[in-house]
Amino acid sequence: xxxxxxxxxxxxxxxxxxxxxxxxxxxxxxxxxxxxxxxxxxxxxxxxxxxxxxxxxxxxxxxxxxxxxxxxxxxxxxxxxxxxxxxxxxxxxxxxxxxxxxxxxxxxxxxxxxxxxxxxxxxxxxxxxxxxxxxxxxxxxxxxxxxxxxxxxxxxxxxxxxxxxxxxxxxxxxxxxxxxxxxxxxxxxxxxxxxxxxxxxxxxxxxxxxxxxxxxxxxxxxxxxxxxxxxxxxxxxxxxxxxxxxxxxxxxxxxxxxxxxxxxxxxxxxxxxxxxxxxxxxxxxxxxxxxxxxxxxxxxxxxxxxxxxxxxxxxxxxxxxxxxxxxxxxxxxxxxxxxxxxxxxxxxxxxxxxxxxxxxxxxxxxxxxxxxxxxxxxxxxxxxxxxxxxxxxxxxxxxxxxxxxxxxxxxxxxxxxxxxxxxxxxxxxxxxxxxxxxxxxxxxxxxxxxxxxxxxxxxxxxxxx
Amino acid sequence: xxxxxxxxxxxxxxxxxxxxxxxxxxxxxxxxxxxxxxxxxxxxxxxxxxxxxxxxxxxxxxxxxxxxxxxxxxxxxxxxxxxxxxxxxxxxxxxxxxxxxxxxxxxxxxxxxxxxxxxxxxxxxxxxxxxxxxxxxxxxxxxxxxxxxxxxxxxxxxxxxxxxxxxxxxxxxxxxxxxxxxxxxxxxxxxxxxxxxxxxxxxxxxxxxxxxxxxxxxxxxxxxxxxxxxxxxxxxxxxxxxxxxxxxxxxxxxxxxxxxxxxxxxxxxxxxxxxxxxxxxxxxxxxxxxxxxxxxxxxxxxxxxxxxxxxxxxxxxxxxxxxxxxxxxxxxxxxxxxxxxxxxxxxxxxxxxxxxxxxxxxxxxxxxxxxxxxxxxxxxxxxxxxxxxxxxxxxxxxxxxxxxxxxxxxxxxxxxxxxxxxxxxxxxxxxxxxxxxxxxxxxxxxxxxxxxxxxxxxxxxxxxx
Numbered sequence: 038x039x040x041x042x043x044x045x046x047x048x049x050x051x052x053x054x055x056x057x058x059x060x061x062x063x064x065x066x067x068x069x070x071x072x073x074x075x076x077x078x079x080x081x082x083x084x085x086x087x088x089x090x091x092x093x094x095x096x097x098x099x100x101x102x103x104x105x106x107x108x109x110x111x112x113x114x115x116x117x118x119x120x121x122x123x124x125x126x127x128x129x130x131x132x133x134x135x136x137x138x139x140x141x142x143x144x145x146x147x148x149x150x151x152x153x154x155x156x157x158x159x160x161x162x163x164x165x166x167x168x169x170x171x172x173x174x175x176x177x178x179x180x181x182x183x184x185x186x187x188x189x190x191x192x193x194x195x196x197x198x199x200x201x202x203x204x205x206x207x208x209x210x211x212x213x214x215x216x217x218x219x220x221x222x223x224x225x226x227x228x229x230x231x232x233x234x235x236x237x238x239x240x241x242x243x244x245x246x247x248x249x250x251x252x253x254x255x256x257x258x259x260x261x262x263x264x265x266x267x268x269x270x271x272x273x274x275x276x277x278x279x280x281x282x283x284x285x286x287x288x289x290x291x292x293x294x295x296x297x298x299x300x301x302x303x304x305x306x307x308x309x310x311x312x313x314x315x316x317x318x319x320x321x322x323x324x325x326x327x328x329x330x331x332x333x334x335x336x337x338x339x340x341x342x343x344x345x346x347x348x349x350x351x352x353x354x355x356x357x358x359x360x361x362x363x364x365x366x367x368x369x370x371x372x373x374x375x376x377x378x379x380x381x382x383x384x385x386x387x388x389x390x391x392x393x394x395x396x397x398x399x400x401x402x403x404x405x406x407x408x409x410x411x412x413x414x415x416x417x418x419x420x421x422x423x424x425x426x427x428x429x430x431x432x433x434x435x436x437x438x439x440x441x442x443x444x445x446x447x448x449x450x451x452x453x454x455x456x457x458x459x460x461x462x463x464x465x466x467x468x469x470x471x472x473x474x475x476x477x478x479x480x481x482x483x484x485x486x487x488x489x490x491x492x493x494x495x496x497x498x499x500x501x502x
Numbered sequence: 503x504x505x506x507x508x509x510x511x512x513x514x515x516x517x518x519x520x521x522x523x524x525x526x527x528x529x530x531x532x533x534x535x536x537x538x539x540x541x542x543x544x545x546x547x548x549x550x551x552x553x554x555x556x557x558x559x560x561x562x563x564x565x566x567x568x569x570x571x572x573x574x575x576x577x578x579x580x581x582x583x584x585x586x587x588x589x590x591x592x593x594x595x596x597x598x599x600x601x602x603x604x605x606x607x608x609x610x611x612x613x614x615x616x617x618x619x620x621x622x623x624x625x626x627x628x629x630x631x632x633x634x635x636x637x638x639x640x641x642x643x644x645x646x647x648x649x650x651x652x653x654x655x656x657x658x659x660x661x662x663x664x665x666x667x668x669x670x671x672x673x674x675x676x677x678x679x680x681x682x683x684x685x686x687x688x689x690x691x692x693x694x695x696x697x698x699x700x701x702x703x704x705x706x707x708x709x710x711x712x713x714x715x716x717x718x719x720x721x722x723x724x725x726x727x728x729x730x731x732x733x734x735x736x737x738x739x740x741x742x743x744x745x746x747x748x749x750x751x752x753x754x755x756x757x758x759x760x761x762x763x764x765x766x767x768x769x770x771x772x773x774x775x776x777x778x779x780x781x782x783x784x785x786x787x788x789x790x791x792x793x794x795x796x797x798x799x800x801x802x803x804x805x806x807x808x809x810x811x812x813x814x815x816x817x818x819x820x821x822x823x824x825x826x827x828x829x830x831x832x833x834x835x836x837x838x839x840x841x842x843x844x845x846x847x848x849x850x851x852x853x854x855x856x857x858x859x860x861x862x863x864x865x866x867x868x869x870x871x872x873x874x875x876x877x878x879x880x881x882x883x884x885x886x887x888x889x890x891x892x893x894x895x896x897x898x899x900x901x902x903x904x905x906x907x908x909x910x911x912x913x914x915x916x917x918x919x920x921x922x923x924x925x926x927x928x929x930x931x932x933x934x935x936x937x938x939x940x941x942x943x944x945x946x947x948x949x950x951x952x953x954x955x956x957x958x959x960x961x962x963x964x965x966x967x
Contacts, residue, residue, distance in 0.1 A: 142853075142855070143747050144743045144746070144747050144853075144854065144855040145743075145853045145854055145855050145884075146746060146747075147853075167749060187692050188690075188691070188692045188696075189692075190689075190690040190692075194689050194690055195689065198663075198667065199689075199690055201696075201699070202663065202667055211943065215943050217941075217943055217944055219944075220921075221853070221919045221920075221921060222853035222855075222919055223851045223852065223853060223884055223919070223920070223921055223924070224655075224659050224660065224664075224851070224854070224883035224884055224885070224924075225653075225655040225659055225664050225851050225880075225883055225884070225885045225924035225925050226653070226703075226851060226921055226923075226924065227652050227653045227654075227655075227703050227849075227923040227924060227925050227926060227927045227928070228921040228922040228923050228928060228936055228939065228940070229703075229922075229928055229936050229940060229944070229948055229966060229967065230700060230703070230704055230708075230948045230951055230952075230966070230967075231653075231666075231696070231699050231700055231702065231703050231704075232944060232947060232948070234666070234696050234699035234700070234702075235695060235696055235699070235700055235951075237696065237699075238691075238692050238694075238695070238696050239695055239696075243695075254751060255749035255750075255751055278609045278610075281609070281611060282608050282609050282611075284632060284720035285720075286719060286720055324794065325794065325797075325798075326791060326793060326794035326797050328791060328793040328794065329789065329790065329791035329793065329794035332790075332791050333790075384692075386688045386689070386690050386691060387688065388607075388609075388610045388612075388686070388687035388688060389609065389610055389689070390607070390609035390610050390687075415690075418689035418690055419610075419688055419689055419690070420689070420690045454686045454687055454688070455686075455688070456685075456686060456688055456691055456693040457693040457694075458691075458692040458693050459688070459689075459690035459691065459692060460690050460692050461692060462692045463692070463693060463694055471693055471694050474693070475693070475694060476682075478676065478680050478682055479682055479684075479694070479697060481954070482697060482954045482955055483694055483695045483697070484954075485950065485951070485953060485954020485955075486695055486700075486950070486951055486954055487695075488950060488954075489946070489947045489948075489949075489950020489951055489953075489954065490947055490950075501694060501695070502694065502695075
């Protein structure tokens with residue numbers, strides 16, 4: 038791909054679109070903006086522009102389009118597959134300051150937000166009104182624009198679905214600078230091809246999200262978690278699909294293992310109660326009626342102990358217990374990251390019936406390749422996060438092991454009906470695996486779609502396809 | 503568009519792909535297959551082929567692609583916008599005999615079906631296993647392939663979403679005959695562009711659905727409906743968004759009016775209890791816990807009477823009452839159809855806050871244009887079905903009034919943030935309104951998408967875009 042190298046005339050024009058304190062060029066650009074959270078790929082842009090409204094985005098894009106300058110959009114940079122890294126240089130369009138909550142509509146139960154609003158700010162704003170935005174990705178300091186761009190999933194997918202299910206409408210800027218609306222404050226839509234659903238999960242390659250209309254529901258009055266210890270991981274993992282088979286559908290089913298737990302406890306410097314078991318499921322149930330939740334918990338507890346070989350069931354019902362358990366669960370990625378100088382991640386998703394068999398294979402692989410592979414995951418929805426740790430390995434050996442190990446792991450997953458990514462996306466890092474899985478026909482269609490949105494291929498080039 | 507006219511060689515080849523009793527040409531083709539349920543557009547195909555498996559579909563498509571023959575897919579023909587009418591002739595590919603339920607997976611809670619399976623057969627098959635497929639479009643004899651192609655919505659969208667939210671995976675035949683899988687038995691997916699979501703709602707213009715993997719959940723143990731009469735329609739319509747605002751989210755909120763009720767009662771020859779009021783809301787609540795449902799009903803009933811001016815609240819709790827009320831509600835379309843020699847339909851969707859104001863405008867339009875416009879609708883989700891009735895009008899006056907009336911109605915809807923279709927699609931009949939709403943940029947993108955899937959434009963030409 039041939040992009041125009043930014044020259045002094047471009048710098049002058051581009052800088053005229055925004056305030057000077059939001060425009061950085063060359064050496065002024067901080068290193069943080071050359072990589073994402075995982076940092077497996079890095080590259081500096083030529084300019085880093087912090088935009089504050091859609092008009093600025095539109096002007097910048099119209100110019101970039103005319104001049105054929107590469108543009109990469111970045112939110113909070115919490116991604117794990119390099120999607121926000123400007124590998125062709127050009128413009129880094131930073132939407133983190135487009136962080137206004139535009140409108141909470143109590144009648145239509147929608148929230149209109151700019152793309153740079155953080156997930157934690159969305160929760161805070163809607164929950165104080167008794168409302169609920171259900172998607173619950175681990176990284177609460179991600180932006181909603183990033184969540185939409187990866188179709189983020191999170192812990193509550195079993196009951197509430199993923200980000201896609203919570204987006205009613207999008208306003209986007211197309212690569213040529215024009216502004217378009219897809220969907221709206223409506224519950225149903227059968228008006229032509231699903232352009233909104235195409236932008237969701239497209240990792241900033243098709244259009245730039247400048248506003249999103251989120252679906253809300255009344256906030257469940259009560260949520261209770263259960264920490265369920267097992268003698269071994271096999272039993273714990275096997276219990277997750279059985280709970281669902283037995284029709285006691287929880288909000289979340291997370292799998293925790295002694296090792297990941299210890300990493301996280303050490304990293305956070307706090308411990309969870311009952312932390313001396315081999316493996317756990319962490320379940321949660323919610324609802325508006327005490328009796329109904331009590332009934333769910335009662336049935337689930339009995340099943341766990343009587344049918345699934347659980348050792349015990351601990352109620353996580355006080356604010357203190359809840360925050361300690363969920364914080365430790367939430368600290369897994371950070372803890373694993375801090376345990377090795379370099380890590381790489383596999384975000385595979387499988388039919389939940391295959392989780393147990395697949396994880397057995399992962400442990401076998403860890404032995405065969407002699408590499409540390411901690412993992413944790415949303416076992417209730419079949420989405421695992423598996424980490425290869427470099428530890429003290431030399432770089433070439435590490436690269437060799439990742440490449441060999443990832444290929445084997447994905448081949449096994451594909452043979453089980455699994456897909457490359459459950460919620461972190463393809464970005465830069467996972468393109469080859471996606472090609473293997475989807476094949477030339479699907480890639481050809483995807484390239485055609487890319488071409489329809491972005492005929493000059495200036496938007497986030499080198500990503501996804 | 504230029505398509506090859508089917509000649510004797512084509513007939514011979516095409517007929518060799520299937521059994522002879524599933525192949526009809528020329529005069530053998532029954533009139534029923536020249537139009538859909540509403541019949542506003544009609545055209546005969548040159549051949550009508552009933553396929554029974556994906557291999558047949560693949561062979562037919564590979565041949566049609568090579569020879570450039572137009573192909574239109576048809577399920578049960580229950581559509582209302584002409585999407586299954588072969589306006590360019592060619593092949594009518596009839597999937598109604600691809601009606602096998604392939605697999606009910608109790609662990610992954612998925613159902614794999616062929617596209618010709620009827621909605622009512624899906625309900626029957628999963629409910630006997632204690633499972634639930636939630637989308638509830640009015641027409642239960644529609645095929646699941648048709649439901650997916652229009653992203654059908656139905657009555658339970660407020661709580662459970664629309665067809666899109668219940669499709670985990672699709673297997674499709676592309677226009678060139680190749681077979682591809684999008685998604686799978688997985689809860690989450692961030693693996694490249696959302697091709698599954700693009701095929702959903704594309705009305706048979708992008709690919710032919712040959713298998714779908716549906717999401718299931720445990721069936722709620724109990725469902726209760728409330729029939730809530732009001733003194734006037736304004737009060738009834740205004741109550742729907744208020745219920746949601748007051749956080750007592752029902753499964754369904756249907757609006758019934760005396761007139762539509764009478765049409766349907768006469769048509770079905772049965773009456774609902776308490777049928778002497780001007781307007782009603784029909785609410786339903788479901789769940790697994792008696793106490794929780796009782797609590798919901800109690801709160802909703804109190805709100806209706808004390809805050810929303812309802813006259814009374816009638817519990818629809820016996821099987822007899824439930825079937826009479828919901829059958830009468832389900833008979834609206836048939837009843838209105840039988841009341842006039844010709845009708846045309848508007849399936850607009852609006853933010854639910856605008857329903858009341860919009861229906862006021864529709865009634866005003868009915869007076870101004872001197873045309874009968876009965877309507878009913880899913881007021882809880884903002885989706886209305888509005889019928890223009892020809893009655894005894896001469897044809898040219900009727901056409902003039904539809905054209906004028908629809909334009910005015912859609913312009914008003916668009917000014918409220920409404921969209922052309924909530925669940926019936928664009929097909930042939932609504933293309934102009936979609937163009938007006940979405941504009942050239944979005945149509946250009948949609949044409950590009952169509953081109954990526956179907957470079958020779960042989961699949962359902964003349965529809966959607």
